[in-house]
Amino acid sequence: MDDLETRELRYFVAVAEELHFGRAATRLGIAQPPLSRAITQLERRLGVRLLDRDRRGAELTDAGRVLLREARTALDAVAAAARRTRRAGDPERPLVLVTKAGASHELLRALLDVLADPVEVLLCEVGEQAHRLRDGQADVALMHRPFDDLAGFDTADLHTESQVAIVPAAHPLAASESLTMAEVSHVPDLPIARWPRLDGTYPDGPGPEVRTQSQLAQLVALGRTLLVIPASSRAWQWPEHVAVPVVDAPDVTTLLAWPPGAPVESLVRSAAKLSF
């Protein structure tokens, strides 16, 4: 049972994503025939049919869907190995900390002030931090429980806070002193926005589809949606926004997360001294 090569996995992922040998080959920078041959050979080595070739392109089999998911995580792990090794060889390496754009400003500022060593800050979109950690683009992330997927990471809690609803200033709800989750959950004219899943598709529902924080901020200002977020997220305090405490929303904990083995001991020790 000879092992797979990452080249084969990259090729398969390209085909599985494009569902078209020609386009996949173009994306990979090779010609179509070698790609067809590589996939056929991969299927023979695994003893499994991965794609049903149709008159118009191709379609994934059940086994193909499994391999697509597994191949992506495997390729992430290989890329992480290369990135982390390169960085380990650089004596000047700064740690890379990844955080959602626009979240936890004060805490991040305070954290950077406390640290002796230089830290590079990488900003990403909501839900992307885990991926950056897994593929080695970052060493440590600022994440939020219970929102983010913390599976596979070591963590250190920094700060716990309650949540507020951000509603359009012009909306009747904006006049309330406080709200409950029940009041906030089913406001017909302010449906909750829908975020893409890991595979890029959107869940069903009445709310608008959003992909970035700035889209969402815009939609709130336009009176199209509302959201419930930690009280300290000042990025949301536009003039058109009003923050109303939600008394029964679960507390949110801001924390540091890192893959087991990351060289973050001194950072975590410094962070633990922060008082919030």
Place this chain on the structure above:
Amino acid sequence: MDDLETRELRYFVAVAEELHFGRAATRLGIAQPPLSRAITQLERRLGVRLLDRDRRGAELTDAGRVLLREARTALDAVAAAARRTRRAGDPERPLVLVTKAGASHELLRALLDVLADPVEVLLCEVGEQAHRLRDGQADVALMHRPFDDLAGFDTADLHTESQVAIVPAAHPLAASESLTMAEVSHVPDLPIARWPRLDGTYPDGPGPEVRTQSQLAQLVALGRTLLVIPASSRAWQWPEHVAVPVVDAPDVTTLLAWPPGAPVESLVRSAAKLSF
């Protein structure tokens, strides 16, 4: 930045484990010169020195240690991709459940009785379950919190129980009705056994080094060590052993763990019906 190939990672892991190019080459089934060349090329591609070659063999650099750890997880992920894809293509595939040898007999029996679909049971040594899940040899594991490393897995609790101390029948402690952690922790003539870490080395301490459950059972029977384990672990009830409740030991939860995406919904649903 061209990606690494798994062949290069396999080669590096072999050299890093053997710390000797000749032996590593033999293990890989190739000659020494191509291996030397492959490692040199890997170092050039990463721009990092991985090994310090000495008069007698080789030694890992800091970057080399990073790559060894990362490469092992990456190779596990690749192997898992192949195994899971092969199994996904087999319509007859039974789920593979892995568990520590000798743990949770009754619960496992009850679980298998409840399941409609066939399940293959794989036994492994203590602490090995996570590895079997990660490299695709198993689909789901019986594990124990807070003992096992659950990072990266979804879980479903099955059963919570208290712990007992297993002591040699001939030892004075065996006469006690109950014990506390303080009484059990520092018994000079019964030092706690030491398990190997993930890298195979042992922590310091006075206790005996053990690698398997049967070694440990033997050592207890010989009056050389004691241990604290869940009350139901009947594998330990030899005539030479006495179980004494430890009143303040943390409760242990037996649970199912599986990598996100594993096809275990129906198994977990069946398991949830078990009453323990």
Place this chain on the structure above:
DNA sequence: AAGCTCTGATACCTACCGGGTATTAGGCTT
């Protein structure tokens, strides 16, 4: 100190295979 031995590195060759172009085969549209 000379030589032996063990290490990894170098030189050079071969053969496999990954990738290219040209073409075929089949299904749908028109």
Place this chain on the structure above:
DNA sequence: AAGCCTAATACCCGGTAGGTATCAGAGCTT
């Protein structure tokens, strides 16, 4: 039926992984 789009096949070429032979240097041995 002609034309097109798809993926598969046929065939060739070149890079490179792997082989053998050899080198180079650092301990030992004597």
